[in-house]
Amino acid sequence: MTAILERRESESLWGRFCNWITSTENRLYIGWFGVLMIPTLLTATSVFIIAFIAAPPVDIDGIREPVSGSLLYGNNIISGAIIPTSAAIGLHFYPIWEAASVDEWLYNGGPYELIVLHFLLGVACYMGREWE
Numbered sequence: 411m412t413a414i415l416e417r418r419e420s421e422s423l424w425g426r427f428c429n430w431i432t433s434t435e436n437r438l439y440i441g442w443f444g445v446l447m448i449p450t451l452l453t454a455t456s457v458f459i460i461a462f463i464a465a466p467p468v469d470i471d472g473i474r475e476p477v478s479g480s481l482l483y484g485n486n487i488i489s490g491a492i493i494p495t496s497a498a499i500g501l502h503f504y505p506i507w508e509a510a511s512v513d514e515w516l517y518n519g520g521p522y523e524l525i526v527l528h529f530l531l532g533v534a535c536y537m538g539r540e541w542e
Contacts, residue, residue: 431444432542439542441539442542443535443538443539443542446531447535447536447538450528450529450532450535451532451536453528454524457521457525457528458492458525460521461492461521461525462481462491463482464480465479465492466483466513466516466517467483467493468493468494468495468496468516468518468519468522469498469518469519470494470497471496471497472496472497472498476517477493479492492521492522492525493519493522494519494522495518495522495523496517496518498518504518504519504523505520505524
């Protein structure tokens, strides 16, 4: 019995990663748009679930009268909501690192903006997978 050994040319880690991402042999095709889509949709989904259950009240009108929408603040499944970003913020981009504290970010409705922007980016990547 003879064994034939082939010498493979060593491929870089980046090359192996690229081949794995674009391989159609995987059970689920990931693709380059999937590299961005999967984390953004997982982030939007997880923040939505956490905020729906436990987000503190949000100052929606900018008049320091917070509105609560989470389950832990007395709402039920029907009346629960993710309260939109404060009118005092307007239509400005309000990331976590721009707030003085996480409490301020939560009080001004930061989770709503995080959910919406991550979801929109995830949906755009999902549509981009049609051309991969």
